[in-house]
Amino acid sequence: MMEYIGVIMFFVALAALLLGYPVAFTFGGVALIFVLIAKFPELAELMDEGASTGEIVSEAFSTFAFMPYRIESIMQGTTLMAVPLFIFMGIVLQKTRLAAQLLEAMGRLFGSVPGGLAVSTILVGTLLAASTGVVGASVVAMGLISLPVMLKYQYDKSLACGVICASGTLGQIIPPSIVLIILGDVLGIPVGDLFKAAVGPSLVLVGLYVAYVLFRTWRNPQDAPPMPRENDGTSKAAYIWEALKAIIPPLLLILIVLGSIFAGIATPTESSALGGVGALVLALLYGQLNLRILYDSSQETVKITAMVFAILLGATAFSMAFSYTGGDAIVEELLHGLPGGKMGFLIMSMLVILVLGFFIDFVEISFIIVPILYPVAEAMGIAPVWFAILVAMNLQSSFLTPPFGFALFYLKGVAPDSIATTDIYKGVVPFIVIQVAVVLSILFFPAWYGLL
Amino acid sequence: DKVYRLKLAETWGPNFPIFGDSTKNMAAMANKMSNGRLKITVDSSNKHKSPLGIFDMVKAGQYDMGHSASYYWKGKDINTLFFTTMPFGMTTPEQYAWFYHGGGMELMKEAYDKHGILSFPGGNTGNQMGGWFRKEINTVEDLKGLKMRIPGFAGEIMAKLGASPTNIPSGELYTSLERNTIDALEWVGPSLDLRMGFHKIAPYYYTGWHEPATELQFMINQKKWNKLPEDLQEILRVAMRTAAYDMYIQSYHESAVNWETMLTDFPNIKVKTFPKPVMDAMRAANDELIIERAKSSPLAQKIVDSQAAYLKKARVWTNISDRAYLDSLDN
Amino acid sequence: MLSRLETWINKISDACGVIASILFVLLLFNIFYDVVARYLFSQVSIGMQEMEWHLFAAMFLLAIPYTIRTDGNVRVDLIYEGRSDRGKALINLFGTLVLLLPFVLLIAWFGIDFAYQAFDLGEGSGDPGGLPHRWIIKAVIPLSFFMMALAGVAVVIRSLKVLKQGDNS
Ligand code: NA
Ligand code: NA
Numbered sequence: 001m002m003e004y005i006g007v008i009m010f011f012v013a014l015a016a017l018l019l020g021y022p023v024a025f026t027f028g029g030v031a032l033i034f035v036l037i038a039k040f041p042e043l044a045e046l047m048d049e050g051a052s053t054g055e056i057v058s059e060a061f062s063t064f065a066f067m068p069y070r071i072e073s074i075m076q077g078t079t080l081m082a083v084p085l086f087i088f089m090g091i092v093l094q095k096t097r098l099a100a101q102l103l104e105a106m107g108r109l110f111g112s113v114p115g116g117l118a119v120s121t122i123l124v125g126t127l128l129a130a131s132t133g134v135v136g137a138s139v140v141a142m143g144l145i146s147l148p149v150m151l152k153y154q155y156d157k158s159l160a161c162g163v164i165c166a167s168g169t170l171g172q173i174i175p176p177s178i179v180l181i182i183l184g185d186v187l188g189i190p191v192g193d194l195f196k197a198a199v200g201p202s203l204v205l206v207g208l209y210v211a212y213v214l215f216r217t218w219r220n221p222q223d224a225p226p227m228p229r230e231n232d233g234t235s236k237a238a239y240i241w242e243a244l245k246a247i248i249p250p251l252l253l254i255l256i257v258l259g260s261i262f263a264g265i266a267t268p269t270e271s272s273a274l275g276g277v278g279a280l281v282l283a284l285l286y287g288q289l290n291l292r293i294l295y296d297s298s299q300e301t302v303k304i305t306a307m308v309f310a311i312l313l314g315a316t317a318f319s320m321a322f323s324y325t326g327g328d329a330i331v332e333e334l335l336h337g338l339p340g341g342k343m344g345f346l347i348m349s350m351l352v353i354l355v356l357g358f359f360i361d362f363v364e365i366s367f368i369i370v371p372i373l374y375p376v377a378e379a380m381g382i383a384p385v386w387f388a389i390l391v392a393m394n395l396q397s398s399f400l401t402p403p404f405g406f407a408l409f410y411l412k413g414v415a416p417d418s419i420a421t422t423d424i425y426k427g428v429v430p431f432i433v434i435q436v437a438v439v440l441s442i443l444f445f446p447a448w449y450g451l452l
Numbered sequence: 453d454k455v456y457r458l459k460l461a462e463t464w465g466p467n468f469p470i471f472g473d474s475t476k477n478m479a480a481m482a483n484k485m486s487n488g489r490l491k492i493t494v495d496s497s498n499k500h501k502s503p504l505g506i507f508d509m510v511k512a513g514q515y516d517m518g519h520s521a522s523y524y525w526k527g528k529d530i531n532t533l534f535f536t537t538m539p540f541g542m543t544t545p546e547q548y549a550w551f552y553h554g555g556g557m558e559l560m561k562e563a564y565d566k567h568g569i570l571s572f573p574g575g576n577t578g579n580q581m582g583g584w585f586r587k588e589i590n591t592v593e594d595l596k597g598l599k600m601r602i603p604g605f606a607g608e609i610m611a612k613l614g615a616s617p618t619n620i621p622s623g624e625l626y627t628s629l630e631r632n633t634i635d636a637l638e639w640v641g642p643s644l645d646l647r648m649g650f651h652k653i654a655p656y657y658y659t660g661w662h663e664p665a666t667e668l669q670f671m672i673n674q675k676k677w678n679k680l681p682e683d684l685q686e687i688l689r690v691a692m693r694t695a696a697y698d699m700y701i702q703s704y705h706e707s708a709v710n711w712e713t714m715l716t717d718f719p720n721i722k723v724k725t726f727p728k729p730v731m732d733a734m735r736a737a738n739d740e741l742i743i744e745r746a747k748s749s750p751l752a753q754k755i756v757d758s759q760a761a762y763l764k765k766a767r768v769w770t771n772i773s774d775r776a777y778l779d780s781l782d783n
Numbered sequence: 784m785l786s787r788l789e790t791w792i793n794k795i796s797d798a799c800g801v802i803a804s805i806l807f808v809l810l811l812f813n814i815f816y817d818v819v820a821r822y823l824f825s826q827v828s829i830g831m832q833e834m835e836w837h838l839f840a841a842m843f844l845l846a847i848p849y850t851i852r853t854d855g856n857v858r859v860d861l862i863y864e865g866r867s868d869r870g871k872a873l874i875n876l877f878g879t880l881v882l883l884l885p886f887v888l889l890i891a892w893f894g895i896d897f898a899y900q901a902f903d904l905g906e907g908s909g910d911p912g913g914l915p916h917r918w919i920i921k922a923v924i925p926l927s928f929f930m931m932a933l934a935g936v937a938v939v940i941r942s943l944k945v946l947k948q949g950d951n952s
Contacts, residue, residue: 029883
């Protein structure tokens with residue numbers, strides 16, 4: 001019984017999460033309780049030896065004396081510094097309506113062909129994704145701008161919602177991306193390598209999104225009818241000019257962030273600060289910058305950052321308890337014993353992450369589940385970057401899977417009342433299927449993506 | 453018989469080559485020699501997550517033992533700086549002789565006593581390489597503005613000569629060097645550098661000057677040590693000393709093997725030694741800095757003096773024995 | 784009395800949020816400055832580089848109490864969302880007392896000695912030109928976790944109020 005305490009703790013924690021108390025402190029609190037339980041035999045021994053109450057109490061809590069050291073390591077973990085900075089970039093882009101302008105211009109340009117609005121939403125999503133690293137901002141922007149337009153022109157509701165959720169979450173896999181930064185930190189892989197490796201798979205993903213929309217438009221033209229060209233006398237050239245103007249800011253940011261890394265101006269971490277300052281400069285050029293926007297963006301950034309790092313603190317306490325109670329050893333043994341060797345292990349890992357992704361989000365999975373799986377992957381000689389990209393692509397699905405997909409919440413929050421939750425759920429299904437297909441292709445044909 | 457369990461935290465990650473072998477080797481020997489009465493479990497950095505917290509954790513008794521390097525603690529106590537290696541200092545055999553016969557162990561005990569820690573030599577890497585450079589260093593002028601990842605005391609010397617020591621997380625080192633974010637970096641030596649791939653992007657591999665004899669350390673919490681029966685203390689002492697020696701030999705071997713591989717697999721690597729004027733300038737900067745550091749405490753002065761005196765004595769013999777022998781082969 | 788305590792705590796938590804927001808802006812420009820100085824002028828200051836993680840760490844640690852106050856933490860709300868105000872208050876009361884408070888208070892407690900050790904040794908950076916007085920940034924651990932505990936106390940008071948109102952109606 002006692003030897004399985006770590007494993008029991010794991011399931012108790014998952015059950016406790018369902019209560020709905022904040023994830024970070026659920027993990028931290030459960031860890032503390034189980035460390036105490038695991039100490040019982042030792043404490044009983046001390047009591048038999050006639051130790052004083054003070055000694056017993058201090059022994060009981062002693063494991064937590066490690067916490068400041070673990071927290072210090074997080075504080076000095078400069079890789080994760082990029083997380084708030086990329087969040088900030090996305091928020092500034094959204095607050096200054098630069099994202100909105102791009103969406104509107106692209107919609108006008110491509111809207112008049114069947115499926116055009118959906119495809120331009122995917123393209124805009126891709127552009128925004130390549131210039132920043134967050135999900136919320138793009139989904140909200142598109143939900144506010146693209147969705148009403150698509151609905152106005154009689155797009156199928158679930159198609160419209162699915163396209164927005166899927167393209168709005170692209171930011172998590174197309175570099176720069178928070179998921180990749182966190183995985184780089186957790187797995188000890190240079191973030192630059194991950195960014196490079198993620199380009200291929202994410203372009204395939206985008207390509208499949210577009211292919212799906214075109215295919216569906218071809219089979220069911222009524223799902224994505226063309227937008228009648230407005231007769232306001234604006235020429236096609238004017239639309240193109242406007243679209244070009246709107247595309248400059250995100251392209252510039254992509255240039256600043258990725259360009260500064262590849263030109264050796266900055267490390268990947270530092271590039272995020274260049275991007276943040278770049279976003280501010282753009283806001284200034286477009287006449288959108290003031291102190292209020294700077295402070296509000298910073299405050300919002302800090303809130304989301306605290307969310308992520310609170311979970312990281314809870315997770316570090318949890319994984320400490322997990323390893324000190326021997327849970328990691330048991331899981332390792334279990335995973336090593338899986339039939340099918342490497343492939344058996346990878347398929348199992350992907351299933352676990354996919355299923356957990358329905359209930360908890362990528363931060364918990366990255367901080368709690370991945371560190372449990374990774375030593376086994378390492379011992380089996382699985383290429384770290386391959387493993388990371390598999391996990392990242394898989395986590396991508398967790399943003400879309402009901403009931404807790406972040407993207408679903410964000411969209412529901414800004415969608416008009418005519419959109420039912422089921423429209424959104426139904427809409428994301430084909431895109432989840434596409435994501436799973438991409439994960440499978442990376443799993444079985446890593447060479448296609450240059451990952452082996 | 454009572455079984456004594458000791459928990460050891462090491463700075464290195466799991467499966468870290470050579471360094472990590474040293475702790476496993478020590479734990480296994482101690483267990484065998486004590487007929488199972490000493491059980492030492494080793495936690496790598498993936499478990500305790502605090503590679504540079506070893507000193508504090510052993511001091512506070514959260515871990516009974518540690519395996520790390522003394523110069524990491526110079527920010528906490530300057531007296532700990534001198535027990536790993538010093539630029540332009542002793543070679544490995546000279547330094548071992550100083551530790552065990554020249555008063556080094558006594559001085560190390562004095563330095564660690566006030567922290568309630570005992571420190572023992574924990575394995576030597578041998579002479580480390582001077583680092584990978586993207587451009588050739590021909591004059592002291594070439595060091596000016598050179599952005600180099602070189603931490604600690606050696607970094608201060610480079611800074612004195614006008615270089616810019618730069619902090620880069622180890623995960624970003626390769627990209628930073630590749631993209632000219634930095635111009636140079638020092639890592640360890642052929643045994644560990646090749647797996648980082650630096651040779652692909654920096655053609656010049658300079659011979660060493662700043663870490664001629666890097667000695668790791670075993671640490672033990674003094675209270676825990678005092679609780680051990682005398683025979684187990686002796687067993688532990690012997691296990692640590694043997695593990696340290698084993699690591700030195702292993703490092704030597706692996707370096708030789710890796711060097712050979714490097715020369716055949718990557719013939720384009722240009723192995724260089726800094727020209728004499730550059731070495732002299734670095735040495736002058738080093739001497740100045742050491743005088744400065746020695747002033748920071750009476751003990752530091754004592755250690756510096758002891759090392760200087762011993763080096764002087766031992767080097768005469770090194771010159772007559774090893775150097776003369778090697779030179780005579782060249783003639 | 785309790786209400787006044789709650790208001791007072793909320794003010795402190797809000798202040799943490801303001802400080803964190805300012806620290807973030809400083810962090811942004813700190814890194815920007817370091818990159819520009821290095822790339823354009825070949826000037827590197829290890830002190831400024833270390834300042835980056837000092838700002839970063841203080842920022843996210845102090846932001847957490849603020850996030851507790853604004854109820855901004857991630858929840859799995861499968862069950863939670865459907866609860867009445869009373870049900871939510873019960874979950875928050877129970878969670879804060881059993882999970883949050885013991886956890887953060889214990890870390891705050893061990894954080895004190897952690898920071899004191901650094902103070903006692905006069906610990907500073909080991910790198911050339913690095914920052915001295917490491918105890919200051921280490922002290923942010925006990926400080927911020929104590930603030931989290933305070934923010935937790937405010938959650939307890941708020942939950943109790945909701946539960947009491949429920950009794951009256
Ligand atoms: Na992105
Ligand atoms: Na989900």
